[in-house]
Amino acid sequence: DCMRSLVLVGHGSHLNSESAAAVYRYAELIRSRGLFDEVVEGYWKEEPSLRQVLKTCTYTDVTIIPMFISEGYFTETVIPREMGLGHQGAVPREGVARSLGGRTVRYTLPYGVHPAMTEVILERAREVLPDAGGDDTALIIIGHGTTRNENSNKVVHQNAELLRQRGIFSEVHALFLDEEPKVTGWREKVHAKRVVMVPFFASEGWHTLETIPEDLDLEGTVTVFSSQIEAGQAEGAPEGAGEQTVYYGKPVGTHPAVADVIVQLAEEARGASLVGGDRQSDHRAAWDVFMNLARGGLRMGEIMVTPHGGLFEVRHALDEGRSSETLTTLVTPDGLRDHTRLTESGEHRPVHTLRNLRRGWRAVLSEEDLPRAIHTLYPAVVEEGYACQTHALRSTPWPTTARRQTGIYGKVQQATPAQVEHVAEEVCGGCLKTRVWAGQRLNQTFFGGVPGAIPCAEACTFLVAEIREEVAGKRGQAGG
Ligand code: SF4
Known part of the structure; x- marks a missing residue:
């Protein structure tokens, strides 16, 4: 058998609960396709943390994908160091493979540098301008430029060159926010009447919604059509003589096709070695003992787990005795995660064991779903708690x-x-x-x-x- 764990690694945030959302969505999408036996997420600045996430993998065959748009400080320094991969610096095309704590672990390049991203750029362009291409259409790929943490210029230039060679557009430019050639100078470079701009960014954020349109000084002289505002707006565009029309697309990193890129990366990292994994022994021991306890009812942290006619009910221990009708009922691990990500007063919870789990809910889960639900509430706590209990921590x-x-x-x-x-x-x-x-x-x-x-x-x-x-x-x- 070939049981495999896929780990998607993101930056996360101590302050902002939305930072991890894109990674959650891709994990859900890939999970729903059933291509991996398990998909888990790990973050630098929130839990499940990079330091713990390997322990939480069920199988001995693990592939780690950095959910970043480009190579740089996070993918070359922080992630490999925090995950204990014994690697620093540029990651080779075929990835890095290590044997760690009874697991075969593969670490790949970030999804953004995968060749299939060229197609995603095209998709984004066609979304905002369905007939993008031809003699009068320029494509501008907007990158961040080299910062302390990212070297996105290389991959943006490469994609521009590839698309230039394909001859779909009359012009293709790679322009940047923070370095030359700057996006602010686009008018001197671009001659076509129709200009499609695609931000080569991981997510919809401050950069794509505010900084870029501002830097471009788009108001007045040009007409802007943005898929972020309304996809249908492009129809019947007024194209006055001498004017340029700008079609501003969504960032590449949020396109659903990125899920295919992730799967492709994982397959390539695996190469010819179709070993596949078994359940990792420490992990199995911890969860077998946990499930046995759960079958008799158990309390951990702020929660209580109660067996319930073949199912399990999880709720805040302070809600003990409250009638079920007064509580919000959740039925999936993802639903439970979304419901408990914020405190009662709406604050982000980067550390799940801070004593601020909200009340007023109950989760009713199958035996199969209980482990992921517990992992969602208290990542790595079963693995580390069991290690401590058996003096192996x-x-x-x-x-x-x-x-x-x-x-x-x-x-x-x-x-x-x-x-x-x-x-x-x-x-x-x-x-x-x-x-x-x-x-x-x-x-x-x-x-x-x-x-x-x-x-x-x-x-x-x-x-x-x-x-x-x-x-x-x-x-x-x-x-x-
Ligand atoms: Fe962080 Fe809690 Fe550990 Fe303190 S005790 S270092 S807050 S996880």
Whole structure:
């Protein structure tokens, strides 16, 4: 048998719950096609975290796809380092393969550099201008340019060159927000009457909705048709003599065809070795014990799991005894995830064990869906809780975590032990986890019947970011 786990890795955010949404959507799309036995997500700045996500993979055959539009600091430095891949720097075409903790792990290039993205650019162009092409139509691919974190210029130039060779458009240009040739100078370069612009960005955000249209100074002299505003607007476009009409497309990164690109990447990374995986033994042991406990009813963190005629009901432990009619009933792991992503007051929850799980819901789940639902609520807690319960948990002391940091987080190496303790007391004080990484002891876990006993094996990125603020003297100003 060939059981495989696919891991989609995104940036995530400590502040904004929408940051992870695109990765969630692709994971759902690929899951629904049933091509992989499991699709999990991992993020740098929220949970499931990069440090934990491999532990949460059910199978021994794992493929990791960075959900980034270009190569750069995240794909070459942060992700391989945080995931312990023993690789730094440019990733070769065929990807990187490693044997880690009883798993065969493959790490690929980001989806944005895959050759199939050229077709996605064309699709985006045709969405906003169905007959895009011909003597009077120019295509502009808009890139970010090289920043500290991205080298998107290379892939944008490559795509422009490929599309130029195909001769579909009278002109093809690669223009950038932050470097030459700049998108602000488009009028001097582009002569065609119809101009299709496609942003080579991962998502719809500040850049595609505000910065670009502003940089282009589109108002007045040209007519803009944007698929973001209304797809049907392009019909009956007034094309006055001497005027140029701009058709502004959606970013490539949100096109559904990206899901096909991801699947292709995973297949290519696998190459000729059709080994396939089995269930990973530590993972299986933890979940087998967990499911046995769940069949008799169990409490962990802020939740309680109750068996219910072949199904399981999960709810907030403080909602115990409330009649079901007064609670919102959820029936899928994804529904549960969406419902519990924010606190009661609408705040983002980058760390799921912070004691702020909202109340007022119940999830009714099959035996098959329960593990993913629990993973959604408390990522990696079953794996790490079981390791702790069986004295097999490996923790990472603060100095090791600090030494690993680079970029803007390199600063945390300057934090004194007193500063680390001070910030941790505040931040971790609101968290269910016990700081095993700081020497705190945990002799029992929820596996042993103590619901709130959950180990923290190493400082999370949320705490690292807070310690950085402390070192920079900025902590407390923005409310922590
Ligand atoms: Fe919780 Fe602190 Fe561990 Fe982060 S470092 S998961 S806040 S205990």
